[in-house]
Amino acid sequence: xxxxxxxxxxxxxxxxxxxxxxxxxxxxxxxxxxxxxxxxxxxxxxxxxxxxxxxxxxxxxxxxxxxxxxxxxxxxxxxxxxxxxxxxxxxxxxxxxxxxxxxxxxxxxxxxxxxxxxxxxxxxxxxxxxxxxxxxxxxxxxxxxxxxxxxxxxxxxxxxxxxxxxxxxxxxxxxxxxxxxxxxxxxxxxxxxxxxxxxxxxxxxxxxxxxxxxxxxxxxxxxxxxxxxxxxxxxxxxxxxxxxxxxxxxxxxxxxxxxxxxxxxxxxxxxxxxxxxxxxxxxxxxxxxxxxxxxxxxxxxxxxxxxxxxxxxxxxxxxxxxxxxxxxxxxxxxxxxxxxxxxxxxxxxxxxxxxx
Ligand code: FES
Numbered sequence: 300x301x302x303x304x305x306x307x308x309x310x311x312x313x314x315x316x317x318x319x320x321x322x323x324x325x326x327x328x329x330x331x332x333x334x335x336x337x338x339x340x341x342x343x344x345x346x347x348x349x350x351x352x353x354x355x356x357x358x359x360x361x362x363x364x365x366x367x368x369x370x371x372x373x374x375x376x377x378x379x380x381x382x383x384x385x386x387x388x389x390x391x392x393x394x395x396x397x398x399x400x401x402x403x404x405x406x407x408x409x410x411x412x413x414x415x416x417x418x419x420x421x422x423x424x425x426x427x428x429x430x431x432x433x434x435x436x437x438x439x440x441x442x443x444x445x446x447x448x449x450x451x452x453x454x455x456x457x458x459x460x461x462x463x464x465x466x467x468x469x470x471x472x473x474x475x476x477x478x479x480x481x482x483x484x485x486x487x488x489x490x491x492x493x494x495x496x497x498x499x500x501x502x503x504x505x506x507x508x509x510x511x512x513x514x515x516x517x518x519x520x521x522x523x524x525x526x527x528x529x530x531x532x533x534x535x536x537x538x539x540x541x542x543x544x545x546x547x548x549x550x551x552x553x554x555x556x557x558x559x560x561x562x563x564x565x566x567x568x569x570x571x572x573x574x575x576x577x578x579x580x581x582x583x584x585x586x587x588x589x590x591x592x593x594x595x596x597x598x599x600x601x602x603x604x605x606x607x608x609x610x611x612x613x614x615x616x617x618x619x620x621x622x623x624x625x626x627x628x629x630x631x632x633x634x635x636x637x638x639x640x641x642x643x644x645x646x647x648x649x650x651x652x653x654x655x
Contacts, residue, residue, distance in 0.1 A: 301571045302397075302398050302400065302596075302598075303338040303397065303570065303571065303598040303652065304397070304398075305344075305346055305395040305396060305397050305617075306331055306334070306395070306396055306397075306398075307393045307394070307395055307396075308325040308326060308327060308331075308369075308393065308394060308395075308396045308581035309325065309326040309391065309392075309393050310323055310324065310325060310326075310388060310389070310391065310392050310393070310394060311324045311325060311326040311390065311501055312324040312390055312391055313388055313389065313390055314418055314445055316372060316454045316455060316456075317451065317452055317453065317454060318451075319328065319374060319384065319452070320372060320373060320374040320375060320376040320454050321334045321372075321373055321385060321388075322361065322370055322371070322372050322373075322455075323370065323371050323372075323373060323385065323388065323394075324362075324368065324369065324370045325369045325370070325394075325396065327367070327369055331486075332347065332367065334398045335369055335396075335398055335399060335480060336364075336399070336497035337360055337364055337399035338364060338399070338404040338405070338406065338471075339360075339363070339404060339405050339407070339424070339427040339430075339431035340359070340401065340403040340404035340405055340424045340427060340428050340450050340513065340539075340541075341360055341399040341400060341401040341403070341404055341424075342357045342358060342359045342360060342371075342399065342400060342401045342424070342606065342607070343357065343358055343369075343371055343396050343397060343398075343399055343400075343596070344356070344357045344396070344400070344600040344608050345357075345358060345371075345381065345394050345395065345396055345397075345399040346394070346395040346396070346397070347381065347394060347395065349380050349381070349384050352380070353438060354380050354381050354384070355381075355599065355600045355608075356381040356600060356601070357400075357401075357600040357601060357606040357608060358372065358373055358381070358423065359371065359372070359427065359515075359541075360399060360423070360424070360427050361422075361423040361424075361426045361427050361455065362401060362427060362430070363427065363430040363431045363434055364427065364431045365430075365435055365558065367435050371423065372420060372423040372426075372454055372455065373386075373421070374419065374420040374454065374594040376643070381632070386636070387639070397598065397608070400606075400607070400608055400610075401424075401541070401561075401606075401607060402529050402607065402625075402627065402630070403424055403513065403515070403539055403540070403541040404428075404539075405428045405431070405432060405511070405513065406474070407431060407435040407436060408430065408435070409436060409439065410436060410438040410439055410441040411432075411439050411440075411510040411511060411581070412439065412441075412442070412508045412509050412510050413429075413432060413435070413440070413441050413442070413509075413510065413511055413512070413513065414442050414444075414504065414509045414511070414512040414513070414528075415428060415429060415437065415441060415442070415443045415444070415445075415512075415513050415514075415515075416443075416444045416490060416495065416512065416513070416514045416515070416516070416520075416524050417443065417444070417445050417446070417475075417514075417516060418445075418447075418489075418490055418515075418516030418517060418520055419446070419452075419454070419516065420447040420454060421448060421514075421515030421516040421541070422445055422454050422455055422459075422515075422516055423454070423455075423515075424502065424513070424517055424541060425443060425445075425513060426455050426458060426459070428441075428513060428610075429441045429443060429462065429470065430458075431463060433462065433465075433466045433469060433470060439469065440469045440471075440508075441466075441469065441470045441471075442470075442473075442504055442509070443470070443473070444473045444474045444475060444490060444495065444498065445473070445474055445475065446457070446474075446475040446476075446477070446490040446516070446520075447474070447475075447476055447477070448476065448477050448478040448479070448491060449476055449477075449478050449479040450474070450476065450479060453474070454593040456541060459472060459485075461572070471503075473485075473486055473498065473503070474486060475488065475489070475490050475494065477489045480550075483561075485497055485498065485501060485548070489520075490516070490520055490524065491520070491523050491524075492523030492524055492526055492527035493523075493527070493528075494526050494645045495523075495527045495528070495533075496527045496530070496531065499531055506531050506532065506533070506572075509533065510537065511537045511538075511539065512524075512528055512533060512537065512538045512539065513539045513540070514538065514539070514541075515539075515540065515541045516542075517542070518542055518624065521540045521542060521566070525538050525540060527560075535628075536629075539627075541625070542605045542624040542625065555609065563578035563579055563580060563581045564578070564580075564616075564643040564645065564646055564647060564648055565577075565578060565579075565646065565647045566578070566579045566589060566590070566643065566647075566648045566649075566650065567647070567649040567650070568587060568590060568595065568597070568611075568649075568650050568652065569614075569649075569650070569651045569652060569653055570588075570595070570597065570652040570653065571652075571653065575593075575595055577589060577590065577592075577593035577595070578593075579643060579648075584642075585621070585638070585639055585640060585641055585642055586618075586638040586641040586642075586643070586648070586650065587599055587602070587609055587638040587641075588641040590638070592611070597609060597638055597652070598652070599638065599639055601638070601639075602639045603622070603624070604620065604621070604622040604623050604624045604625060604637050604639065604640045605624045605625055606625060607625035607626060609637050609638035609639045610630075610635055610637060610638075610655045611635070611636060611637075611638055611650045611651060611652045611654075611655050612633075612634050612635055612636075612650065612651045612652075612654040612655060613634045613635075613636055613647040613648070613649070613650060614634075614650065614651050614654075615648070615649045616644075616645050616647050616648035616649055617643065617644035617645045617648070618636055618641045618642060618643050618644055619641070619642055619644055620636060620640040620641055621638055621640045621642065622640055623637060623640060625637065635655070636650070638650065638652075
């Protein structure tokens with residue numbers, strides 16, 4: 300079964316988390332269960348036709364990977380087309396859902412101390428990682444630094460409290476609030492590099508015990524926290540991050556063409572075992588934009604270089620990306636690229652989505 304195919308899944312439950320966020324649970328039929336197995340930290344791409352427009356958005360799975368439940372957390376974004384739509388969904392409704400994807404993952408089965416740093420809705424993949432790890436790895440520990448404006452805007456507050464009660468010895472949670480005064484000064488304000496370093500300096504986290512860090516939130520926070528952790532001696536390869544934002548990249552590469560393109564790059568794409576070739580105006584188009592113009596249904600979601608739904612491998616030819624917020628260095632070295640950000644640098648480019 301193709302990992303790029305959308306499937307209609309029934310919503311088995313939808314419950315409010317805060318005034319501005321909900322948790323959506325899906326029913327997965329027996330025949331689709333293998334396709335929807337996931338690794339903690341992965342996300343789902345949801346699709347809906349909203350006012351005649353095909354809208355796709357990626358949301359991280361928040362449930363544990365150990366029990367088969369499939370749930371995502373959705374936070375309402377002002378003027379957000381999909382999140383506004385999601386706030387009106389009801390139990391029994393159906394959504395089009397792509398099987399789980401993403402590399403912001405924790406492979407279970409070891410004995411580790413994981414540092415999770417999340418801001419706002421960045422908690423969703425971190426909750427899945429925390430729950431899955433604590434359940435599956437009896438000797439592993441989790442330290443979570445979770446930033447919010449206030450306790451009322453905190454997603455999954457009850458779930459985190461329940462997890463804390465269940466795993467008192469192996470889970471420690473620090474809530475950092477920017478608009479609600481707390482007794483301990485360190486936990487007031489926003490999550491920044493200096494603040495994370497201060498947790499270590501205060502002895503609340505011991506750097507020698509941390510094996511891996513997972514950071515999910517806005518770009519600035521990711522940069523600062525990553526840099527603070529590398530400054531403390533953590534190898535960059537042990538720091539994983541996922542950018543959490545809904546804005547598309549500022550660059551608007553797509554241009555509509557009504558006549559045949561003269562100056563083109565020949566792009567060959569293999570997807571689900573089928574290879575198709577089309578022309579791309581390398582002055583004006585990304586691979587995704589040109590493929591859509593040519594009528595190909597490539598997998599995509601954010602169109603901003605953040606989700607990596609459009610990840611594919613360069614088989615031959617040169618290419619560069621406008622922006623990249625999701626591929627790690629090793630993936631780029633291995634030849635992976637994001638179709639929504641890729642512009643060829645030569646006269647031909649061959650990409651493989653089946654080797655992604
Ligand atoms: S569609 Fe999200 S990175 Fe390309």
